[in-house]
Amino acid sequence: MMSSLLGWFADPNMQWILMGSLLLGIGSGVIGSFTYLRKQSLMGDALAHAALPGICIAFMLMGVKSIGLFMLGSIISGMIATFGIHAITRYSRIKQDAALGIILSVFFGIGVVLMTKIQHSGNGNQSGLDKYMFGQAASMMKSDVYMMGVVSLLLIIVCFILFKEFKLVSFDPGFARGMGMKVGLLEQLLLFMTVVAVVVGIQAVGVVLVAALLITPAVSARYWTDSLGVMVVLAGFIGAFSGVTGTLISGTLSNLPTGPVTVLAATSLFLVSAIFAPNRGLVAKVWRRARTRQQIQQSQSLEMAQQRSRTVEGGLD
Amino acid sequence: MGIYPLEVDNLTVAYQKKPVLSSVSFRIPSGKLIGVLGPNGAGKSTMLKAVLGLIPTVGGSVKIFGQSYKESRKKVGYVPQRESVDWDFPTNALDVVMMGRYGHLGWFRRPGAKERRIAMECLAKVGMADFAGRQISQLSGGQQQRVFLARALAQNATLYFMDEPFAGVDATTEKAIISLLHELREQGKTVLVVHHDLSTVKEYFDEVVLLNGKLVAAGSTEETFTTANLQKTYGGRIAMLQDVTNASDRSDEAEVSGESSPRRSKTARRAGKAGKSSMTNAADGVDIPDEAEGADVPLGAVSRT
Numbered sequence: 001m002m003s004s005l006l007g008w009f010a011d012p013n014m015q016w017i018l019m020g021s022l023l024l025g026i027g028s029g030v031i032g033s034f035t036y037l038r039k040q041s042l043m044g045d046a047l048a049h050a051a052l053p054g055i056c057i058a059f060m061l062m063g064v065k066s067i068g069l070f071m072l073g074s075i076i077s078g079m080i081a082t083f084g085i086h087a088i089t090r091y092s093r094i095k096q097d098a099a100l101g102i103i104l105s106v107f108f109g110i111g112v113v114l115m116t117k118i119q120h121s122g123n124g125n126q127s128g129l130d131k132y133m134f135g136q137a138a139s140m141m142k143s144d145v146y147m148m149g150v151v152s153l154l155l156i157i158v159c160f161i162l163f164k165e166f167k168l169v170s171f172d173p174g175f176a177r178g179m180g181m182k183v184g185l186l187e188q189l190l191l192f193m194t195v196v197a198v199v200v201g202i203q204a205v206g207v208v209l210v211a212a213l214l215i216t217p218a219v220s221a222r223y224w225t226d227s228l229g230v231m232v233v234l235a236g237f238i239g240a241f242s243g244v245t246g247t248l249i250s251g252t253l254s255n256l257p258t259g260p261v262t263v264l265a266a267t268s269l270f271l272v273s274a275i276f277a278p279n280r281g282l283v284a285k286v287w288r289r290a291r292t293r294q295q296i297q298q299s300q301s302l303e304m305a306q307q308r309s310r311t312v313e314g315g316l317d
Numbered sequence: 318m319g320i321y322p323l324e325v326d327n328l329t330v331a332y333q334k335k336p337v338l339s340s341v342s343f344r345i346p347s348g349k350l351i352g353v354l355g356p357n358g359a360g361k362s363t364m365l366k367a368v369l370g371l372i373p374t375v376g377g378s379v380k381i382f383g384q385s386y387k388e389s390r391k392k393v394g395y396v397p398q399r400e401s402v403d404w405d406f407p408t409n410a411l412d413v414v415m416m417g418r419y420g421h422l423g424w425f426r427r428p429g430a431k432e433r434r435i436a437m438e439c440l441a442k443v444g445m446a447d448f449a450g451r452q453i454s455q456l457s458g459g460q461q462q463r464v465f466l467a468r469a470l471a472q473n474a475t476l477y478f479m480d481e482p483f484a485g486v487d488a489t490t491e492k493a494i495i496s497l498l499h500e501l502r503e504q505g506k507t508v509l510v511v512h513h514d515l516s517t518v519k520e521y522f523d524e525v526v527l528l529n530g531k532l533v534a535a536g537s538t539e540e541t542f543t544t545a546n547l548q549k550t551y552g553g554r555i556a557m558l559q560d561v562t563n564a565s566d567r568s569d570e571a572e573v574s575g576e577s578s579p580r581r582s583k584t585a586r587r588a589g590k591a592g593k594s595s596m597t598n599a600a601d602g603v604d605i606p607d608e609a610e611g612a613d614v615p616l617g618a619v620s621r622t
Contacts, residue, residue: 037406164427168416172402178369178395179420179472180387226452228407 014251017137020145020152021243024201025213027152029239030159031197032214033221033232034190037170041218042097043085043191045211046104048198050074050081052111052207055132056118065129067144071199078195081107111207134257135206137247144203151200155193159232166190167228204247206259213239216266223277242266320383322347322476322507323368328377330360330367336530337363340377343526343535348505350498352512352522352538356551359528361511362398365478369395381476391420394474396465398481404454410464411436411449417471439467442500444493459490466497477501477508484513495521518542 035044051074058073059065081103088099118129131139140148159166168176169186177183194214201210221234246262275282324344330337338360345351353361366372368379370386381389394417414436415428422428440446443463448456456464462482469477482494498521501508509526512518518525518538525542527533527550534546 037403039403161425164419164422165424167408168419171406171408171413172397172416174366174371174397174401175395175416175468176419177371178390178393178397180390181419222407226407226409231407 013142014138016142016145017140017251018244018247020140020148021137021204021247022240023149023152023156024204025217025239025241025243026236027155027239028197028201028210028213028243029217029221029235029237030156030232031190031193032216032218032239033228033235034159034166034170035194035214036218036222037228038190040191040194041211041215042100043082044194044198044214046081046085046100046107047078047195048202048207048210049104049111050078050107051199051202052132053077053107053114055129055202056111056114059118059129060114067147067203070132070202071147071196074199074202075192075195077107078199082191082195108207131206131257132202133206133208135202135204135209135259135262136250137204137258138251140203148200148204151196155197156236158189158193162186162189163229163232204243204258205262206257209259209263212263212266213242216263216270217242220266220270220273223273223280238266238269241269321345321380322382323509324380324383325364325368326378326380328364328367328379329375330363330372331375336375338367338528339531341528341532342377343532345507345509345524345526345535347507348502349507349523350502350521351507351509351524351526352518353509353526353528354512354515354518354550355528355533359550360530361528362480364528365480365509365511369393369478392475394469394472394477396469396477396479396482399458399462399465399484401480404456404461406453408453409449410440410445410451410453410456410460410467413453413464414439414467414471417468420472435473436467436471439470440464442470443467443497459486462486462490463493466494470497475506477506479508479510481511481513483510483517515547 032041032044035041054073054075054077055070056073057077058069062069084103085096085099088094088102089096094102115129115133165176165181165186168179168181169183169190173183173187176186197214198210201213205213217235217238218231220238221231224234225231242262242265245265246258249265250256250258250261273281278284321344326342328341329339337358341360341364353364355361363372367374368381368386379386382392386393411433415432417439418428418432418435422432437446437449440449443466445460445463445467448460448464453461453464466479466482469479483491486494498508498510502523510522512521519542522538524536525538526535527541527546529550533550534541
């Protein structure tokens, strides 16, 4: 395995792919932080699942595999899904969680039907489309990786430039609007960027699990800090680590899809964060509680001792 | 003086065909503390949000200093309800107060040393200077409310809207807020407060706006806050309306009992002290430099001149 790992690093094609996964991880982590703080984590998952029919329809219409085309298809179906979720919550008594569930499963169902149809159509070009389910980073072409890297980089730059605006919109949209910020526009932009992050990650991580790359790094980063800036950077790092680890392991071990491995890498970091993070982590919490208990007991026993000595003195009088 | 800080004309707001506010018209004079009163669901918060352009209106118009809200936005400060945000957001008190400066900064520009200094001064004004670096979830409800007030101060406005700033705060914070309101009034600013506690209305406000889906009455507290008007506003639901309108002394009693309460926490006491000192320092004012826009009046300018 070691030699194959080294072989991987030496292969310029693989260097590209690793670079792409790295940027993808950072981009998803950064966007995911805002998605998480705006309590829209599940939205990312719904958008990812909704992308599948978009990809399939794009392929059926054009008959070629092109990441740009697929991106267009999945962005359109993602937008339709968002619209559907809004419509359901607005015009019925169904709450957002249920609306998300309905849209997610319907779109995914349509996607699977379409994909099966494509696979049975005998189209010679169709091989590899099933990789979109769980992702196969190693199967990416250089142009795909290029696209993925550039788009991720763009996402990171936009987040950097509009950091102040995204922060206020995530924390207090009402106040932001009263202040004259274009809240609607910024929220749409954040949602659009979430769609883009999801879509760009699909080929590497797959529709089923790509949302984890948005959620898990952000949640893990939140454990370590109380500052949004630090959290966003940290989430980017965790995302990058997960992306690279997932790509490496799935590339070296035969036929492991990238998505699940990436998610497992991210989850292991999440576990470390949840247990060992200072202040918010489990260990810190248990330790703090134990220390408080000890202090209280000490002060109580001290008080008792003082009381006793007082009564003894009183007795001597 | 022909220009009013706020003129509401025939304002109508509806949520899905059901009117919440119908044809509300009133105007408020400048340099006053105004209480907006009414039962639950009377449309108090809705009115505030409609005036601020946060929710769409069905009809009517709102003029702020004779202009549309869009044009006079920088003269307006806003304190939303405390529960409207998630206090577990990764940020600290100083950072939240600095958000009050974002409107002056405009797109893309980041808050710098100047914004930091202004935010610190505003935190000090509400007696929260010691908590600048504190994660906001670690603050008590009253402290969170004061952080929101400090953020509104940082907006350096001439007209303030506050949505229930007294909801769920202890006596100390309530006093700190009221002394801040008086300070703002001394500087010639106008403050509109959505309020619930009828027993303090006579003591706190110069003017009242009584709402119940529509406007019941608006005017000076003396003339408008009457038993007859309150009955129209609240229906028969409040038994002791007579008490409230007649006994302004009653709230003084309540104040005294609050003061002499022996069991006050350490932080509350410290906060109380800080609140008082900010009141005595009122004459100094916070020195906020002029912005590029000539419209901005520095906080405390009135008290200095």
